Amino acid sequence: MSRRKKYFIKESAKISFDLKHRKTIRFNIGRYLTAVERGKTQFAKYQEAREIANGIKNEVLSNFSDTLNQFEKNFTANGGQIIYAATKEEAVTEILKIAKAEKVKTIVKSKSITTEELRLNEVLEEEGYKNYETDLGEFIVQVAGEKPYHIVTPAMHKSKEDIAELFTEKFDTPENSSPEYITNFVREFLRKEFQQADLGISGANFLVADKGAISITENEGNALLSTSFPKVHIAIAGIEKLLPRMTDLGLLLPLLATNGTGQLISAYNTMIFGPRRNDEMDGPEKVFLILLDNGRTELYNKKYLNLSLACIRCGACLNVCPIYQNIGGYTYETPYTGPIGSIISPHYEGFEEFNHLSFASTLCGKCAEVCPVKIPLTDLLLYNRDLAVRTTKTDKAWDIGINMMTNYLLSREKLDRFSGSFKNIFAQSLLKNRLGKKKSFPRFAKRSFSSSVKRKENVK
Ligand code: SF4
Structure with missing residues (x-):
């Protein structure tokens, strides 16, 4: 069993029984679910909106090179x-090269899960840059020395009390400070850094091919400041973020906002067409866009699994997933978590090491039901499992056990050859360590149902 898989099993068993964690997550997800229902009321025909969004993203997938070429030409x-x-290493090298050439000292970053894929914060800190996450949730996890817990709400695992305590410890703010106090404190703190920063780093929600523009949607204005104050802007995006037309944003931005946070539309929506023009007063002098592959082309070439490239990173599938709700965001050890993370992470982070994530699903189907772009997530989890079974080394002991069990479970006669006590000893010894300390395997009856019936018939 790989180290990652062992960690996953051990950590899942631990965190699932952490009642404080469960309470915080249930509270935050509960609020999210109520807001989403409100948000959906803006669509007269919500299911049709999903169909159209699915059509737009599939249009990109079927004309991928042309759409990419068009975007490149216009941008x-x-x-x-x-x-x-x-690769991610290449992306990091390019970022460092630009930072060095531009004599950068201070960096302001707006929320980008793609930069988490690059482990960019760690690298920038090791290289001695002053690097600030500027989204409030990202800032909180950065101050705590943690990674984002969720692709949309990075500090979802923290209660307001946890955050107040963290800020008192790190910034000496008054004990039990309110969320409003902390928000104002961070705003003041970061304002100075925005003014001093030489480099702004952002992600991209969409890359609009017919205009050659980057679309960024957010709620705090920090992405707008990060991409307009510093003299250099680097955006980092996976190649799958393409959209054919500017008009597609009319549907996809509200759909993303509704499913991400329950809003009608996010508060700030920025379109970046390139560097500052001669007649413009502000904006960066240089704009770089790093288009990251890191396994995406390989995924694109895989039948069915390439549908996962349509994801718009709304986080809805994470929020409804019973596995995510119980094991939380850190157990996966990957930036992308929940159902979509369990599908794409093995392809981005290493299939051999991470394919166990595809087995971490009850296949209840709720994720596919909520996905605004209609990705058949449960089917894709099964395709990954199939790929894992066919292409990677399997756990021999487990395989032998399953084969034996299948053989016996398919034959009533074979099963009845053993007494209930024998079956109990066998099942307990085989499954005890697999199920963890908190769960137990149901006990077999002393006598099986069919042998009891037979005995009764004989009596008659
Ligand atoms: S797979 Fe669908 S529901 Fe999950 S994050 Fe992507 S777009 Fe949202």
Whole structure:
């Protein structure tokens, strides 16, 4: 069993029984679910909206090279510079190269899960840059020395009391400070850094091919400041973020906002067409876009599994997933978590090491039911499982056990050859360690149902 899988099993068993964690997550997800229902009322025909969104993303998948070429041509004509990075290492090298050439000292970053894929914060800190996450949730987890817990709400695992305590410890703020006090404190703190920063780093929600523009949607204005104050802006995006037309945003931005946070639309929506033009007063002098592959082309070439590239990172599938709700965001050890993370992470982080995530699902189907772009998530989990069984080393002891069990479970006669006590000893010894300390395997009756019936018949 791989180290990652062992960790996953051990950590899942621990965190599932952490009642404080469960209470915080249930509270935050409960509020989210109520808000989403409100948000959906903006669509006269919500299911039709999902169909259309699915059509738009599938249009990109079926014309991928043309859409990418069109985006590149228009973005470059607007003055932006595109750098293709085949791996995360290449992307990091390019970012460091730009930072060095531009003599950067201070960096402001807006929320980007793609930069988590690069482990960019760790690298920038090791290289000695002053690097600030500027989204409030991201800032909180950065101050705590943690990673984002969730792709949309990075500090979802923390209660307001946890955050107040953290800020008192790190910034000497008054004990039990309110969320409003902390928000104002962070706003003041970061304002100075926005003014001093030489480099802004962002992600991209969408790359609009017909205009060559980057679309960023957010609620705090920090992405707008990160991409307009510093003289250099680097955006990092997976190549799958393409949309054919600007008009597609009319559907996808509200759909993302509704499913991400329950809003009608996010508070700030920025379109970046390239660097500052001569007649513009502000904006960066240089805009770079790093287009990251890191396994995406390989995934694109896999039948059915390539549908996962349609994801718009709304987080809805995580929030409804019974596994995510119980084991939380850190157990996965990957930036992308929940159902979509269990599908794509093995392809981005290493299939051999991470394919166990695809087995971490009850296949209840709730994720596919809520996905705004209609990705058949449960089917894709099964395709990953199939791939794992066919292509990777399997756990021999487990395979032998399952084969034996299948053989016996398919034959009533074979099963009845053993007494209930024997079956109990066998099942307990085989499954005890697999189920963990908190769960037990149901006990077999002393005599099986069929042998009891037979005995009764004989009596007659
Ligand atoms: S798979 Fe669907 S529900 Fe999950 S994050 Fe992506 S778009 Fe949202």
